[in-house]
Amino acid sequence: MVFKMDNPSSTMLDITNIERGTVSIEEMKENSVILKTVNLHKTYISGPLAVQAVRGIDLEVKNGEFLAIMGPSGSGKSTFLNCLSAIDTPTMGDIFIDGQNIAALTDNQLADIRLRKIGLVFQTFQLFELLTALENVEMPMTFLKIPKKERKERALELLRMVGLEARAQHIPSELSGGEQQRIAVARALANDPPVLFLDEPTGDLDSKNSQKIMELLKSIHEKGVTLVMVTHDPEMAAYADRVINMLDGKILNEEINNKTDVNK
Ligand SMILES: Nc1ncnc2c1ncn2[C@@H]1O[C@H](COP(=O)(O)OP(=O)(O)OP(=O)(O)O)[C@@H](O)[C@H]1O
Numbered sequence: 117m118v119f120k121m122d123n124p125s126s127t128m129l130d131i132t133n134i135e136r137g138t139v140s141i142e143e144m145k146e147n148s149v150i151l152k153t154v155n156l157h158k159t160y161i162s163g164p165l166a167v168q169a170v171r172g173i174d175l176e177v178k179n180g181e182f183l184a185i186m187g188p189s190g191s192g193k194s195t196f197l198n199c200l201s202a203i204d205t206p207t208m209g210d211i212f213i214d215g216q217n218i219a220a221l222t223d224n225q226l227a228d229i230r231l232r233k234i235g236l237v238f239q240t241f242q243l244f245e246l247l248t249a250l251e252n253v254e255m256p257m258t259f260l261k262i263p264k265k266e267r268k269e270r271a272l273e274l275l276r277m278v279g280l281e282a283r284a285q286h287i288p289s290e291l292s293g294g295e296q297q298r299i300a301v302a303r304a305l306a307n308d309p310p311v312l313f314l315d316e317p318t319g320d321l322d323s324k325n326s327q328k329i330m331e332l333l334k335s336i337h338e339k340g341v342t343l344v345m346v347t348h349d350p351e352m353a354a355y356a357d358r359v360i361n362m363l364d365g366k367i368l369n370e371e372i373n374n375k376t377d378v379n380k
């Protein structure tokens with residue numbers, strides 16, 4: 117069962133007295149807020165047209181929380197997720213990841229945040245087609261110059277976690293969609309990020325494989341990883357602690373999932 121909260125801002129911290137980029141860091145740590153956006157906007161300009169995809173989002177995500185983002189097609193879910201995960205740059209507003217205002221970072225610092233703090237999973241897996249499952253999972257670790265032996269051990273451990281150790285030497289085209297997505301989840305966790313972002317991770321999967329992915333995400337959440345997942349599927353969103361509904365680039369409302377009533 118869920119209960120509705122028509123005023124999402126009532127759950128948020130008072131942000132009016134925050135000096136950008138400094139005080140909020142302490143406040144975020146005190147409240148164990150790992151992600152935060154302040155008046156976030158993203159406008160796409162293509163020729164004479166401007167599309168206001170995100171129009172003023174204030175959001176806080178607590179450390180260890182599982183947040184689902186829902187809303188109709190075109191409501192700005194992916195745009196918001198891409199800004200929040202530092203893939204894309206907002207037009208206006210601030211994003212804090214683990215206490216850091218990402219607008220204040222140099223390119224190198226941002227690249228480091230992307231490598232260490234963030235895992236990403238997309239609807240269309242996006243694995244390296246010519247690399248084996250093992251090599252795909254190892255890839256993010258090579259960027260951090262982790263020694264080969266350690267890399268391989270960690271990749272095998274992750275493949276074991278997603279139930280695909282036996283497929284380590286297979287390339288993506290030899291694997292089913294569900295298996296490829298589990299490899300993508302393993303790869304996203306390679307550098308042990310505190311936050312995992314997922315954009316419709318079960319969108320291309322049948323219900324049996326979707327279920328497997330969700331069970332996997334549930335176990336990852338139980339290990340303390342913060343999850344932010346865009347989904348169209350209410351059954352998938354039921355696994356989250358909180359669901360925000362977007363409409364026209366804004367948060368329409370939010371629902372807190374009452375765990376005692378959800379069969380988890
Ligand atoms: N690169 C872009 N250039 C111009 N407009 C864009 C671009 N990307 C997205 N948009 C527009 O921004 C709006 C929000 O798109 P977005 O992809 O964030 O929606 P969504 O909620 O993720 O939709 P879906 O559920 O279909 O994935 C849409 O009107 C879309 O057409």
Ligand SMILES: [Mg+2]
Nearest residue numbers: 193194195315
């Ligand atoms: Mg989308």
